[in-house]
Structures are given as C-alpha cells and as structure tokens.
Amino acid sequence: MSATTRPAPSRARKILGSFGFQITAALVLGVVLGLIARQLGPGADGGDNPLAATLGTIGDSYVSLLKTAVVPLILTAIIASIAQLRKVQNAARLAGQTLLWFAITAAIAVSIGITLGTTLQPGARVDTGALETAEPSRVGGWWDFLAGLVPQNFLGLSVSTSAAEDGSLSSSVSFNVLQVIVVAAVVGIAALKLGKKAQPFLDFTESALKVIQKVLWWIIRIAPIGTVGLLGNAVVQYGWEKLGTLAWFVGAIYLGLALVLFVVYPALIKAHGLSARKYFSGVWPAVQLAFVSRSSMGTLPLTQRVTERNLGVPREYASFAVPFGSTTKMDGCAAIYPAIAAIFVAQFFGIELSIVQYLLIAVVSIVGSAATAGTTGATVMLTLTLSTLGLPLEGVGLLLAVDPIVDMGRTAVNVAGQALVPTIVAKREGIIDLELYNGERGDGPFVDEDAEDADAAAAVDADASAGSGSDTEQRREPVPTA
Numbered sequence: 001m002s003a004t005t006r007p008a009p010s011r012a013r014k015i016l017g018s019f020g021f022q023i024t025a026a027l028v029l030g031v032v033l034g035l036i037a038r039q040l041g042p043g044a045d046g047g048d049n050p051l052a053a054t055l056g057t058i059g060d061s062y063v064s065l066l067k068t069a070v071v072p073l074i075l076t077a078i079i080a081s082i083a084q085l086r087k088v089q090n091a092a093r094l095a096g097q098t099l100l101w102f103a104i105t106a107a108i109a110v111s112i113g114i115t116l117g118t119t120l121q122p123g124a125r126v127d128t129g130a131l132e133t134a135e136p137s138r139v140g141g142w143w144d145f146l147a148g149l150v151p152q153n154f155l156g157l158s159v160s161t162s163a164a165e166d167g168s169l170s171s172s173v174s175f176n177v178l179q180v181i182v183v184a185a186v187v188g189i190a191a192l193k194l195g196k197k198a199q200p201f202l203d204f205t206e207s208a209l210k211v212i213q214k215v216l217w218w219i220i221r222i223a224p225i226g227t228v229g230l231l232g233n234a235v236v237q238y239g240w241e242k243l244g245t246l247a248w249f250v251g252a253i254y255l256g257l258a259l260v261l262f263v264v265y266p267a268l269i270k271a272h273g274l275s276a277r278k279y280f281s282g283v284w285p286a287v288q289l290a291f292v293s294r295s296s297m298g299t300l301p302l303t304q305r306v307t308e309r310n311l312g313v314p315r316e317y318a319s320f321a322v323p324f325g326s327t328t329k330m331d332g333c334a335a336i337y338p339a340i341a342a343i344f345v346a347q348f349f350g351i352e353l354s355i356v357q358y359l360l361i362a363v364v365s366i367v368g369s370a371a372t373a374g375t376t377g378a379t380v381m382l383t384l385t386l387s388t389l390g391l392p393l394e395g396v397g398l399l400l401a402v403d404p405i406v407d408m409g410r411t412a413v414n415v416a417g418q419a420l421v422p423t424i425v426a427k428r429e430g431i432i433d434l435e436l437y438n439g440e441r442g443d444g445p446f447v448d449e450d451a452e453d454a455d456a457a458a459a460v461d462a463d464a465s466a467g468s469g470s471d472t473e474q475r476r477e478p479v480p481t482a
Helices: 011-016 019-038 050-083 091-120 144-149 177-221 223-237 244-271 276-293 296-309 315-328 332-348 355-371 378-389 393-428 449-467
Strands: 157-163 169-175
Touching: 019 050, 019 223, 019 276, 050 177, 050 223, 050 276, 050 296, 050 315, 091 244, 091 315, 091 332, 091 355, 091 393, 177 223, 177 296, 177 315, 223 276, 223 393, 244 276, 244 332, 244 393, 276 296, 276 393, 296 315, 296 393, 315 393, 332 355, 332 378, 332 393, 355 378, 378 393
Parallel strands: none
Antiparallel strands: 157 169
C-alpha cells in the first residue's frame, strides 16, 4: 500500500496561514480602519458613521461569542476534572501552591507599582484645573468575596434592565464566574461520591466538554476578525488625545505592566528551569486577545486552552486554576493599577501617605482581589484601596477618561499571570508536560483537536502494525503544540 504525501506549503503561504501573523495583521488593520473612521465626522460614536458602527458591532459580537463559551466550559471542565481528581496526587497541595503563588506574584507587582508611583510622582505632574472628581458608581467591599460565593441560581446568572434616553428598556444577562465555579465543584463532588451511579452523567459531561472545546476552536479561529473590530472600535472611541494631562499616569501604569510582563514573569519562569521564549509563544495568543478585548472573562476559554495545550499544564489542574485565577489573580487590575492610582489620588489632593498606608496598599492588592472576586474590576479594586486608606473616593473620577486605554494593558497582564501561576505550580509539582511545553509551535493558537485525534489514531495503528509483525515501519509525527 503506497502512501501519498501532500507537497509542503510554500513559505509565503505558511506565513499567511499562521494564526500569529493573522492576529498581527488584524491589529494593524484595526488601527488603520479606526483612524479612517475617526476622520469620517462627528458620528464616530456609531450614530452616523457606518464604519464605526460596523467595527463596534464586530468587536462586541466577538466578545459575546467568547463569553457564551465561558459558563458551559467552566461547568463541564470542573465537573469532569473533579471526577479525575483520583488521578491527581496532592490536589489540596496544588490548591495551596496556587494561592501562594497568586500572593507572591501580586506582592512583586504591587511593590513595582508603589515604587513607580513614589518615584515618578504622576499626581504631582497634572493640571488640576483640567481634571474633575466624581463619585464612583460601585464601591468595593471586604464582604464581596463571601457574598460572591453564594450562587443566586444554578448558573450564577443575573439579569439587569436599563432605560435608554428614548424611554426604551434593554435587558442584559451576566454571570458570576465565582458562583459558576462553586456550583460546578459541588456537582462534581456529588457525582464523585455517587460512584458508579453517576458514571452516565460523567460520561455525558466528558462528551459535552469535547463538543464545547470544538466550538471554542471555531470561535478562536475567527479571532482575527474580532480583533479588527475590537481594536478599530477602541481607536474610534478613545484615540490618544484623551491622554492629555494624564500622560504621566498612563506612562507609569504601562511601565509597571511592562516590567511585570517582560521582566518579572520571564525571571520566574527561568528560575523554575523553563524557557521564557516558550512561555511567551504559548501564552501570546491569549495575551493579544486580552489586550484588544479588555475582558479577562471573554479571554478565559482561550487562556485555559493555551495553558493546557501550549504550556503543558494538566487539564485536571488547569480547569480549576485558570477560572479561579480569572477572578482572583489580577496583577494588572488588582496590584499595579490600584497602587499607582491610589498614590496618584493622594498626590493630587496633597495628602502625604505614611509607611503604614503604603503597607496597606500592599495588603489590599494581595488580599483584595479575592475580597472583590464576586465583583471583579479595576474600579472596584481602586475604591476598595482608597476606602481602606481613607482617601477621597471621588478621586476615581479623575482617571475615568483614560481608563479604557489603561485597561488594555491591565487585562493583558492579568491573563498572562493567570496562565503563569498554573505553569509554575505544575513544574514545581512535577506534573507539567515538558514535551508539550517545549514543542514547536504550529500555525494555530493551540493544537487542533482534529490533529490531536488523528495523531493518536496514527499511534494506535502503528502499535497494531507492530504487534501483527508487519514489516512496514510506521512513525508518529510530532504534533504542533501552539
């Protein structure tokens, strides 16, 4: 039996078909279309500007698509993972190590934020007459974590209704990831306790998880289209002129984010004997999407998949650590940003912070992200920090003009950290798949399920041929892992 081999694709075709190239091209195209839309007139908010409206619709629709996968992915993945906990040794130790490294990386990030805030003095470099204070619409509290643990319904869903200027009503459905995790964990434990009686349910959950992952793969493959809309809409809505007098503040935030992402994280990876280059090539698709979407929740499905398929973290562990990290692990929103922003507010109002208050900033950043896990958000974390320090809450309004611009970098660092900690813990516990971690990255954000299944089938065929005494040597080809 002769095998036919397909000709290797040309270099140009391979580059054009690369997911990374497509995302990069989409970033450039999004900026160009956004700049064009801004030149089409005052209707750039979408009212009388068809290009701006199109970009906004594409971007919002793509984030909505991603968010639709979050609840079923978390629910099925955690239930299936709990059923597999018998195969994972020291599950309690894994959870403890995860929380410990959440705290360690948050402490490093907030230290960088405090250092930059006190050194660069962004609050002392602004035109006070150009900024206006405003009370925040939502204030973070220390009881939010406990409140967020209690599910309001089976899937932690909530519906809100708002009235438009024309009197029409619109409703939106949201979900609390922390509550979904709690529900999934309880159902998984119950199924585990039932033993054989729950096996049909667990088999169904495993099959449902595979279906959801396949749908997720399709959604991820159209990420370049969503990226064009998201970044183009961001340019239309915010541009760069809003930086103005807050340029020093924005610069301090992005400098802190860059130090954490490109210095601290690689140092931690290398300290654990792993390749920093492989970490970045593995996590980069999720970081890119997080930057343009400004949504850790929207990026969560991709973050979990690259953590498993690119970084070699076992699914049984990743399906717990990554969703939990999406609510409690936010080095951008909950460490660097509130530290620099709180110092900015104090400098703006001429308030001298004491050593105790600086220590409180560190404590709030390390513990506060868990305290506000039920209602995550950078503004909520900032209000929690300000109220703990006794600083004016109306200082939040000073920074709202540039919040969307800052939020891009914050979210990217959040997502990078949410993949980093499971990778470090998996390496420390000896459960990481180093062959997968160090594998050559392919054209996609992670290995295609079809390719994975086909490779497994080829391996089975090879074993069968070897067992039957066939003299035809069959070799298992390496699978792309990105």
